[in-house]
Amino acid sequence: MSNANKNGFVSENGLFLVTAVVDRSKADSISDLMQMSGSNFQFTCRGRGTYGDDSVRADKTVLFAVIKEEKKDALMHQLDDRFRKLKRSAGAAWAVPFTSVIGVTVFGFLADTDFEESPFGNAGKQQTKEDRS
Amino acid sequence: MSQTANKELIICVVDAGFSDTVMEAARAAGARGGTLMSAHGTATAHSEKRFGITVHPEKDLLMILVDEADRDPILKAIYRAAGTGTDANGIVFSLPVSDTAGLSR
Numbered sequence: 432m433s434n435a436n437k438n439g440f441v442s443e444n445g446l447f448l449v450t451a452v453v454d455r456s457k458a459d460s461i462s463d464l465m466q467m468s469g470s471n472f473q474f475t476c477r478g479r480g481t482y483g484d485d486s487v488r489a490d491k492t493v494l495f496a497v498i499k500e501e502k503k504d505a506l507m508h509q510l511d512d513r514f515r516k517l518k519r520s521a522g523a524a525w526a527v528p529f530t531s532v533i534g535v536t537v538f539g540f541l542a543d544t545d546f547e548e549s550p551f552g553n554a555g556k557q558q559t560k561e562d563r564s
Numbered sequence: 565m566s567q568t569a570n571k572e573l574i575i576c577v578v579d580a581g582f583s584d585t586v587m588e589a590a591r592a593a594g595a596r597g598g599t600l601m602s603a604h605g606t607a608t609a610h611s612e613k614r615f616g617i618t619v620h621p622e623k624d625l626l627m628i629l630v631d632e633a634d635r636d637p638i639l640k641a642i643y644r645a646a647g648t649g650t651d652a653n654g655i656v657f658s659l660p661v662s663d664t665a666g667l668s669r
Contacts, residue, residue: 447662450573450627451665452599452627476601477601477602478599478600478601479599479600479601480597480599480600481583481587481597481598481599481600481626482597488600491599493599493601493627503663504663507663507664507665508665510665510666511665511666514665514666515666521666522666523629523664523665523666523667524664524665524666525571525573525629525661525663525664525665526661526662526663526664527573527659527660527661527662528660528662
């Protein structure tokens with residue numbers, strides 16, 4: 432994803448929305464995995480599987496996480512490994528690319544990137560959490 | 565490595581209580597399963613009047629992951645069974661998926 436403004440500033444921080452559907456009992460561990468992988472923003476929803484009738488449909492948690500493109504592959508690898516290690520009712524996950532974000536602060540938060548200067552009008556140095564530590 | 569076979573995410577929003585209608589149509593067209601969430605729909609009064617649609621707020625939202633090759637038949641099947649103009653009053657669309665994890669081979 433590139434956001435070219437009138438001054439030609441282009442962000443290389445592509446963002447992806449990673450969605451994971453897991454049994455409710457596994458939700459916390461998957462959420463922790465997403466956070467440790469570098470996702471700065473997540474939200475969860477309650478869901479249900481569609482297999483069988485109402486009496487047997489499994490309670491699910493649907494987790495949505497925003498993550499930078501450069502960290503997305505590592506997260507998907509880890510999710511794949513984790514799901515294969517779960518004995519029963521593993522889970523599934525997928526990634527969908529963002530096409531646009533409105534707001535520098537919002538974008539910085541979602542991309543976990545501090546802009547020392549405004550990216551619009553100046554070639555601002557991007558600072559990450561690692562730089563600040 | 566996570567699977568990168570061409571997948572699409574079908575999202576279907578229907579009036580509450582019609583998720584079974586959607587899933588029956590989707591399965592008949594080749595879908596394996598989906599995830600159901602409850603949702604609350606909104607629409608402007610202007611849009612409702614203009615398109616002659618009444619938006620009932622309580623919704624069922626279904627996410628169905630499918631192979632790209634199966635997308636169109638499944639979309640059509642869902643639309644015929646549960647689209648606008650039916651009792652389910654649903655909308656259905658698809659998004660491209662770049663990566664997947666945890667799907668059985």
